Amino acid sequence: MEMFITILLIALAIFILVKSAKKKISGGCDCGSCSSHCPMYDEKK
Template identity: 65%
Template sequence: MIIEIILTIIIASLSVFTLVKSAKKKISGKCDCDSCSSHCPQYNNKNKEKK
């Protein structure tokens, strides 16, 4: 029972960490998809900035 609680806390903490990290990238205007392929809306913005 204690192990289940600890695992739940670890999983919840990792998900919150991931969401916060993604939110920080979005707020700063960076691409948060980690691949930035042509379907990403930030892809066009990056290409325009490079030109």
């Protein structure tokens, strides 16, 4: 049972990292909500 949970957590972490990397590579904001402290904020204005 512990192995299943570990594999599930690793798969979820990889999925989140890949999704974030795809957004960043395509030029999108990967912070979730662009605020004035985000470097992509100026580009979206």
